[in-house]
Amino acid sequence: MNKPSRRSRGTTTIEDVARAAGVSAMTVSRVINGGQNVRESTRNAVLEAVKTLNYSPNTAARSLAAGEATHIGMLYANPSAAYLSQFLIGALHAARRAGCHLVIESCESEDADEQAEVTRRFATSDVEGVVLPPPLSESQPIIAELAAIGIPVVTVAMGSPQEDSLNVRIDDFAAAAEMTRYLLSLGHRSIGFIKGHPNHIASHDRARGFAAALREYGVDPDEAPMEQGYFTYRSGLAASERLLSRPKPPSAIFASNDDMAAAAISVAHRRGLTVPGDLSVVGFDDTSLATTVWPELTTVKQPISAMAEAALELLLADLRGRRSGTGRHFAERVLEHELIVRESSSAPGTLWVGRSRRSRTAPVHTADVS
């Protein structure tokens, strides 16, 4: 006679699996996590039972019993929407795998005290670790506050990580250099550069990568037309205007992100320049904006979702380490970027024949309906 149990939801539990495999629940548990000290044959039997019963462990029970981290916080502040959604998707996938909740909060203020205040309220609520995507990953007030409270943090895309912190990033220097080399190999020698927000270390890395690649090709970086931008579309408009108003306008523009590159295209069109015929434009990030504008942007793809996943994994590993006493792993992970060549870049050939007024007649897009 089986006890009918107070409230039986039809779900299959670890007990069911244990019965089916002819072992105890504990052994099933061992097989599922880690799985050390279990004979190969037993493990297979359990795995078999898991598969046939289509068992998946109850995360609530698991984290309750194990006392695991259940709430990971994420503080964000108005990056591009495309970046944020990609990031959230990655973070959610990692959270699901780990069986932890993702708690998000926005922190739009620029004021240090206010940032600290928001952070404190956030941190003391419930979360056991915090993920900081850019641009907040560069915010000292927040990082300091979190450190004071004693909550582990993982930063994403931070240029100069502390020695004792967790960080995930790509190699901005190498990526920018790669993109620059690509433009140089097309034949461009006068390349305008729109810098990113000066507060971000990544901005400087990208600028340095740009300069380094120029030098490889024997071009003096100090002569290169360069304008300050702030990662916004608006700042890109202004910078592009200045770039193209120069006595000798560049044949290509390398913007430090896609928003500013899109702005450069817009300015070029307004001036009657075709892209890429009269002007090549390339960006950075490969956000969705890169494929919405026409022509689609050549850009550097950051694996945003993967970076978010990596960040969560790093954080959870650290948390586990802290709990079990096994030292913490101060880690940095550098993920691979990728150069995405699309339609906004080409050899500067048409520059010499086509910088005419002909290009003023707007192209009619009959084929780009869908």
Next chain:
Amino acid sequence: MNKPSRRSRGTTTIEDVARAAGVSAMTVSRVINGGQNVRESTRNAVLEAVKTLNYSPNTAARSLAAGEATHIGMLYANPSAAYLSQFLIGALHAARRAGCHLVIESCESEDADEQAEVTRRFATSDVEGVVLPPPLSESQPIIAELAAIGIPVVTVAMGSPQEDSLNVRIDDFAAAAEMTRYLLSLGHRSIGFIKGHPNHIASHDRARGFAAALREYGVDPDEAPMEQGYFTYRSGLAASERLLSRPKPPSAIFASNDDMAAAAISVAHRRGLTVPGDLSVVGFDDTSLATTVWPELTTVKQPISAMAEAALELLLADLRGRRSGTGRHFAERVLEHELIVRESSSAPGTLWVGRSRRSRTAPVHTADVS
């Protein structure tokens, strides 16, 4: 002598609160959720204790004990990134409040069989309910598959909800009419309309609202210049080209979403038209694109985050209802929209004096650096 308890995490539990308030844990539980049949004085004592101890219930334990829904699924398919991130933020907030996990999966395929396949795999994994934001909220294959499996669904922004389903939306008809009235009140009489994707019921609602408002002002909707769009930037480019190539081009363009409105601005600029001087352009959705472009878009704001929260609440209420046997509430919730007037619209006055070639000189944006 207090039992040292196997592994004590320093967290305050419901027991601590009960002791502090001089009641049993059960009473504390009652106060926290629902709170019926508790004397006012007891309730206050408990609330007091909760506050002083800074207690927050352990969601893992709660959902384990109550057998509540723990995993809510969300199937998405490439809406605009801005929409998705807003939606995710709202959904995550609601999920946090309810203490449930948000499980997301993408379903990019257009093929019915493939959609069903993805849905099946998704649904049989773990989730107890599914949220369907647009454009998937209109996908019959997915809805049918979910119904077959018996998983409750809440659709968002679906035009024609079934009688027995959960749906959250805004009043697209009213919103479009409102926007049209606004343009009419500015003096526009020739308003070009770019329709949305014909598969979306909301597209038709918006077109109907547009027509209805025209009629109020004695303008014949059948005479109004109208072009088909598909919610994409590219389709907006083509539609705008056609609209502005007409013998008598309109003085304003109402695009069914922001992406297409942004495209309209781009086309206008390429043609040497100033916005809003020569052409007013308005959009729909108030995605981040609306404030990215220059000039910033007049548009209709959908409370996207709030809609996501409402969707989750509806779904969870339904789930609770099913579990407790209390009938399900087939509900639809219509949230408030808002007309956001920005810089892309104005009276058509300048049309008569300024449709000249003068406007070709691109404006220089010295002030929009930040």
Next chain:
DNA sequence: ACCCGCCCCGTTAGCGCTAACAGTAGCACC
């Protein structure tokens, strides 16, 4: 032969919370 240690597996006791089921008091009503 004995002990020690290792591998493998089961048993016990909760993790923090809540459903279900008692009570216990207080009031009304015949």
Next chain:
DNA sequence: GGTGCTACTGTTAGCGCTAACGGGGCGGGT
């Protein structure tokens, strides 16, 4: 004074899982 009812609160027994420990079996060292 009993009976019935309502309003409130406590007790018991788990939800599904895992930490901690215990114990049997087996090999190798002394």
